[in-house]
Amino acid sequence: MRPSVTIVIPFYNCGYVNQALQSALEQTYGPLEIIVVDDGSTTHTEMLQPYLPYIHYLGKANGGTASALNHGIRHASGEYIAWLSSDDTYHKDKINNQVSFMVEQGTYISHTNFNLINQYSQITNPQAAAVFPSMPEFYRFFQQGNPVNGCTVMFKKELFTHIGLFDELLPYTHDLDMWYRVMLAGYPFPFLNEPLVNYRWHDEMGTQKHWPAVEREYNITQARYRDRFSQLLNGLSS
Template sequence: MEDLISIITPTYNCGKFISETIESVLNQSYQNWEMIILDDCSTDNTKEVVAKYSKVDSRIKYYLFESNSGAARARTKAMELAKGKYNAFLDSDDLWTEDKLERQLYFMKKNNYAFTCTAYEQIDEIGNLLNKKIQTKIKTDYNGVLLSCPIGNSTVMYDVERLGKFTVPNIRKRNDDALWLQILKKEKHIYGMSEVLMRYRVRTNSISSNKIGLIKYHWQLYREIEHLSIIRSTFHICYWVFLKIFKIK
């Protein structure tokens, strides 16, 4: 019997995009999955959009927080509810290629990898390709992720039976990076696939589009969560700003 893959999808006010995201899951060549959608108290029509799918496909499971708690807690709760041997992460505005799960699972089993990611490309808000591909690294350890995280959130899959479940550090942004660092304290490397298997939607009003505003979240990650020294935290902040200013991959 094929292994069950749990798809972890926190969402907040993504009614405009989540239908496409769900369709990209329904179109997967690998079909033994469950999709855990954890709604962080959306105020738009997200619930109604998801209901159209969950009513006809029991693999799509919708849960609603009673109050807004943040993406980190939503992701943690979704992982608690997941029953799969593997967890795969998919944000509610991103898209997968049709063979994403099949190819990534084969890659993991063939090489006996427990923690993997893939390359991806960017699309705009209406789904047009921006002709920008983001490659990952063949393998990256804890220090490599600290220095320059090469991981696209919606490309990650890991083996739950081998590594267990994790609590996502509760920061508003960069909580995905914080989760990868938690996993890398248990698994030495994350291994990257060169194939583009995800499309990342660039949204002008997202938190991550404000690069200056992100600095405080990086500082919080380094100092409060990873407990790095002030000197090392300052180095990582300066290095990140340098990369963004000069747009170095």
């Protein structure tokens, strides 16, 4: 029997959520559960109506993406969990290919390549992820940026019992904080070089609208892990 998967979609006032949901429903994999966590939306909620018979809808007060993800993870029944932002979309084989990859690798977490798309869903940069020749090179890149797109990541739910959920005090860098905890705990973080996510770059995205705050928080998160991660890097061989 194939392992079950839950897709968690945090939703807050996003006019692209119908496209995200459609891509989740068109997955070729099963058994599959889709959870939409409405993080206190005041607009675009009518877009959810046609999909309600096919999803689990969870409403909550506004608390940010990390709190919405955690709420979905706590309610997820799947052995594996995938994160899909409400403005992005999945390739139809995303779940199938990534589960197969993770079972083959025997890993608790993985990430994939992705395409950049615009507000009209046109691909503007295919296979946009940075590809590294080795795991040490991938790790070293964290000293200058975050090379992992969160919506390409799949987790075994069991992982969260070992390293905890997303840090809800970090509205912008909860993903980077999680990747550091994964690596420092000794979990491999393999890369599937297939563009299985369409990542939408548009004017309303949080990183665009709140860049000064994002940058400040990024620097704080980097400082939090700098010493421990440097020790990890020193132990790696190319």
